[in-house]
Amino acid sequence: MCGIVGYAGNRDALSIIIGGLESLEYRGYDSAGVSVLEAGAIETTRATGKLSELKKVLSTKKRNGTASLGIGHTRWATHGRPTETNAHPHTAGRVSLIHNGIIENYLPLRAMLEGKGCVFLSETDTEVAAHLLNTLLAEGLEPLDAMREMCSKVKGSYAFLAIDSNNPDRVLVAKNSTPIIIGRGDEENLIASDIPAVLQHTRRILVLEDGDLAEVTASSVYIENGGKQVSRTEETISWDPITAQKGGFKHFMLKEIHDQARVVGDTLRGRISEHDASVKLPELDALRGKASSLKRIVMVACGTAWHACLEGKFFIEEFAGIPCEVDYASEFRYRSRLIDSDTLVIAVSQSGETLDTLGALECAAGKGPTLAICNVVGASICRKAEMVMYTHAGPEISVASTKAFTTQLVALQLLALFLAEARGTMSAAARRNVLHAVLELPAALSQTLKVDSEVAVVAKKFFQARDFLFLGRGRCYPIALEGALKLKEISYIHAEGYPAGEMKHGPIALIDENMPVVMILQREKPLFEKTLSNLKEVEARGARVIVVTDASEEDLKGVATQGLIRVPFVSSELSPILLNVPLQMLAYHVAVLNGTDVDLPRNLAKSVTVE
Numbered sequence: 001m002c003g004i005v006g007y008a009g010n011r012d013a014l015s016i017i018i019g020g021l022e023s024l025e026y027r028g029y030d031s032a033g034v035s036v037l038e039a040g041a042i043e044t045t046r047a048t049g050k051l052s053e054l055k056k057v058l059s060t061k062k063r064n065g066t067a068s069l070g071i072g073h074t075r076w077a078t079h080g081r082p083t084e085t086n087a088h089p090h091t092a093g094r095v096s097l098i099h100n101g102i103i104e105n106y107l108p109l110r111a112m113l114e115g116k117g118c119v120f121l122s123e124t125d126t127e128v129a130a131h132l133l134n135t136l137l138a139e140g141l142e143p144l145d146a147m148r149e150m151c152s153k154v155k156g157s158y159a160f161l162a163i164d165s166n167n168p169d170r171v172l173v174a175k176n177s178t179p180i181i182i183g184r185g186d187e188e189n190l191i192a193s194d195i196p197a198v199l200q201h202t203r204r205i206l207v208l209e210d211g212d213l214a215e216v217t218a219s220s221v222y223i224e225n226g227g228k229q230v231s232r233t234e235e236t237i238s239w240d241p242i243t244a245q246k247g248g249f250k251h252f253m254l255k256e257i258h259d260q261a262r263v264v265g266d267t268l269r270g271r272i273s274e275h276d277a278s279v280k281l282p283e284l285d286a287l288r289g290k291a292s293s294l295k296r297i298v299m300v301a302c303g304t305a306w307h308a309c310l311e312g313k314f315f316i317e318e319f320a321g322i323p324c325e326v327d328y329a330s331e332f333r334y335r336s337r338l339i340d341s342d343t344l345v346i347a348v349s350q351s352g353e354t355l356d357t358l359g360a361l362e363c364a365a366g367k368g369p370t371l372a373i374c375n376v377v378g379a380s381i382c383r384k385a386e387m388v389m390y391t392h393a394g395p396e397i398s399v400a401s402t403k404a405f406t407t408q409l410v411a412l413q414l415l416a417l418f419l420a421e422a423r424g425t426m427s428a429a430a431r432r433n434v435l436h437a438v439l440e441l442p443a444a445l446s447q448t449l450k451v452d453s454e455v456a457v458v459a460k461k462f463f464q465a466r467d468f469l470f471l472g473r474g475r476c477y478p479i480a481l482e483g484a485l486k487l488k489e490i491s492y493i494h495a496e497g498y499p500a501g502e503m504k505h506g507p508i509a510l511i512d513e514n515m516p517v518v519m520i521l522q523r524e525k526p527l528f529e530k531t532l533s534n535l536k537e538v539e540a541r542g543a544r545v546i547v548v549t550d551a552s553e554e555d556l557k558g559v560a561t562q563g564l565i566r567v568p569f570v571s572s573e574l575s576p577i578l579l580n581v582p583l584q585m586l587a588y589h590v591a592v593l594n595g596t597d598v599d600l601p602r603n604l605a606k607s608v609t610v611e
């Protein structure tokens, strides 16, 4: 998620904007920029790297007096590498514009504008909006009319802020699917992507809604939606700045767990065409031609990303009919690998900097096609792979990976469908069914997130246990592994994920009243009954059992447990994604009850760049 700050007032816009961007630095970014209106002209300064680099460049510039209006941006790259040319604001003629979100139809818009003589300097989708707005203003539209018209042509998610040198008293704002707030001050107003950016100036905020357009001056805020003026209730924020950075949540991990519905929507955006039952992944065009000759896929990753690969194996083998091996990157690097031109190697990594995964990819480079699935544009693993597919989870601050894992599963599901279409292993009808379920995922996740309070109650019963066993079968086995990892890495309680069917071959000796068992029980037959039998086996030996399930009340008749958490059912393939969320929450609440440092657990790093 990029950081956005705008200012209209009577004080020095530059220092206020830079200060606001600094309060958003925790979100992670790779470049920054600011545009201010000085003496009727737009003055834009941009730099790659941290805000300190931008401030260095600003200190070398001669200023034509102070500016009382401007916009600033910290960029988390989604389209186009992290370079100065791609940094925001983007300026076109009399307009300077910043953007947070994804413009799905930027390529046809860019072609249309180039046809009108517009010259593009960057690789970004955002620059299209700047040129389109400038073109509309040049055609004589009033600022807000031009903003409205521009937004009507843009498909996708956006928070736009724009300034127009011909109208130096106002900031133009537009919001769709990406957060924007307005901070009301005395003879000044601020606009931002997040509350921390305005807190040092005001606690009075307006939260814009999807479809809102606004014109903000020092003394006024005009908001419209659907062509009609609307008002947004002014709220007073009581949070301290640190709490505000976490969106009001106690920890980044909890904020990121609750981010999952939105970021899954961002990861899906623009990639599904229900009409022709296809997945649009232009970044994988090179793979389309090779898909039919692929004999096997090897997925390499570490930790949570490795669990995502185990789940992705189900998607790819079932949909695309290609045998998939999943290997720890740290193991793959040091064994005979048998990679040839018919083997696709997929490296999955949130950070794109995990040394073991990078090393594994290096072993495969040049032997066969390689693909990285990553959350950070331009990361080392992305530069090493032949092809890259990005998740759009936004910066993941908490060391324990949550939203990145969920978006990795979504990306792997899309990849499986892409390969199935290219290889002709699924009919259009079958693909359409799966895609329909995938499109329901954000809403199902929003529904699932509501179990947080139920999980907190269950956590209170179990947080003093010193060992946990997580059991699941089939698609739920990787989720059992992930649930165990989440718990152990943030609460320091020993936890083990195990195939439920394997439990009788040894681990059942561990079962007694001191060994809580978390049973992930998917309704999909025939494993539902098998897993239910495993549940009864552990109960018969005194285990206290927590059940996380997509099964109906009817299915669960007679199932007595110490904790029953139900998630909505969307499809058998997607249930593991939903079933994993209560496990994230369980780990979180148990860790909080044990007083550990949830976001920065001992001995761990967010990105393991050592062997």
Ligand code: AGP
Pocket (backbone or CB within 6 Å): 302, 303, 304, 305, 348, 349, 350, 351, 352, 353, 354, 357, 399, 400, 401, 402, 486, 489, 605, 606, 607, 608
């Ligand atoms: C996940 O909660 C852990 N922090 C860790 O296992 C992590 O998944 C692993 O280090 C891989 O990181 P990556 O996805 O950035 O490559």
